[in-house]
Amino acid sequence: MAEVVLKGVSKSFGDTVGVADIDMTIPDGAFVVLLGPTGAGKTTTLRLISGLEALDSGSIHIGGRDVGSETPAQRDVAMVFQQYSLYPHLTVRENLEFPLKSPILNTPRPEIDRKVTEVAQVLQISHKLDNKATALSGGEMQRVSIGRALVREPQVYLMDEPLSSLDAKLRTDLRIELKRIQASLGATILYVTHDQIEAMTMATHVGVLNEGRLVQFGTPREIYENPNSVYVASRLGQPRINILPADLFGAAPKGAHHIGLRPEHVAQGEGRAARINRLERLGDHTRLHLNLDGHDIITLADPHADYAPGSTLNIAPEDPLCFDAQGDRIY
Numbered sequence: 001m002a003e004v005v006l007k008g009v010s011k012s013f014g015d016t017v018g019v020a021d022i023d024m025t026i027p028d029g030a031f032v033v034l035l036g037p038t039g040a041g042k043t044t045t046l047r048l049i050s051g052l053e054a055l056d057s058g059s060i061h062i063g064g065r066d067v068g069s070e071t072p073a074q075r076d077v078a079m080v081f082q083q084y085s086l087y088p089h090l091t092v093r094e095n096l097e098f099p100l101k102s103p104i105l106n107t108p109r110p111e112i113d114r115k116v117t118e119v120a121q122v123l124q125i126s127h128k129l130d131n132k133a134t135a136l137s138g139g140e141m142q143r144v145s146i147g148r149a150l151v152r153e154p155q156v157y158l159m160d161e162p163l164s165s166l167d168a169k170l171r172t173d174l175r176i177e178l179k180r181i182q183a184s185l186g187a188t189i190l191y192v193t194h195d196q197i198e199a200m201t202m203a204t205h206v207g208v209l210n211e212g213r214l215v216q217f218g219t220p221r222e223i224y225e226n227p228n229s230v231y232v233a234s235r236l237g238q239p240r241i242n243i244l245p246a247d248l249f250g251a252a253p254k255g256a257h258h259i260g261l262r263p264e265h266v267a268q269g270e271g272r273a274a275r276i277n278r279l280e281r282l283g284d285h286t287r288l289h290l291n292l293d294g295h296d297i298i299t300l301a302d303p304h305a306d307y308a309p310g311s312t313l314n315i316a317p318e319d320p321l322c323f324d325a326q327g328d329r330i331y
């Protein structure tokens with residue numbers, strides 16, 4: 001497919017910053033997940049790449065072409081939105097065929113049939129192909145929307161929380177399927193999600209946005225293990241990283257204002273006595289909700305271990321991440 005390169009990309013809406021000075025390279029065949037809270041600029045980034053929104057400044061190259069003056073159709077990107085966008089008067093099959101019938105693609109009939117059948121199978125909607133789009137459930141409509149993007153082989157797929165309206169089982173199935181499609185087609189995908197598991201399992205790279213700025217870009221592992229700020233550290237990981245005063249366990253590490261401890265980096269059986277507030281038994285593991293000097297701490301425990309709420313557990317930090325007063329990582 002194609003590499004996408006953003007250089008100095010900015011877009012404001014009146015006084016509101018949409019995105020500011022974004023430099024980002026989405027390698028050919030990469031699955032890049034954008035993370036950030038609401039309003040961080042994720043959707044705006046997708047809309048700028050697709051051409052639905054015009055740049056204030058900067059440039060966007062797709063496959064080496066500067067697409068600044070191209071229409072969305074010329075850019076050859078496929079976009080899937082959170083809200084499904086189907087032609088209600090057409091059947092599922094007609095909706096899926098629609099992108100392939102565009103005069104630009106001019107796909108031969110047998111090829112259209114083959115693609116529609118294949119995509120319908122992947123999305124588990126083969127039995128609904130001849131239903132009107134309006135006769136589908138919300139989850140089915142969303143699958144057809146995804147299908148309309150997948151029948152094409154565009155330069156890049158732009159997906160804005162495409163699985164968020166689906167139930168848990170289907171979301172898991174489609175997560176695996178999307179990843180497989182990406183690997184087998186070598187597709188370049190830019191994907192927005194709030195779902196930690198989607199981000200960790202599907203992404204080859206993660207871009208973290210904060211108030212329109214790209215604050216870190218790296219592999220999910222780099223972002224998880226080596227975040228450059230409290231903000232980035234808090235975006236990935238479920239349960240979230242524990243951010244605690246640097247001196248909670250004794251003398252603060254040099255220069256540190258806060259330490260960050262992932263749940264798996266809380267050593268048990270040594271250190272200070274924390275109160276066990278609550279246990280969450282999740283089957284294969286248990287989450288312990290602790291409190292130490294008024295600070296909540298979450299850690300993991302063996303599912304068979306016998307912890308009693310109200311009792312205490314000694315804990316100590318293990319390989320803490322250290323942050324300065326501004327929340328920037330110092331080591």
Ligand SMILES: Nc1ncnc2c1ncn2[C@@H]1O[C@H](COP(=O)(O)OP(=O)(O)OP(=O)(O)O)[C@@H](O)[C@H]1O
Nearest residue numbers: 013016017018036037038039040041042043044045
């Ligand atoms: N058409 C618009 N007119 C005015 N402001 C807009 C417009 N589109 C986006 N914005 C503003 O730009 C900022 C970034 O919005 P954007 O939709 O990109 O965020 P987001 O990270 O996708 O959020 P969400 O997770 O809620 O979708 C927000 O402050 C938003 O209010």
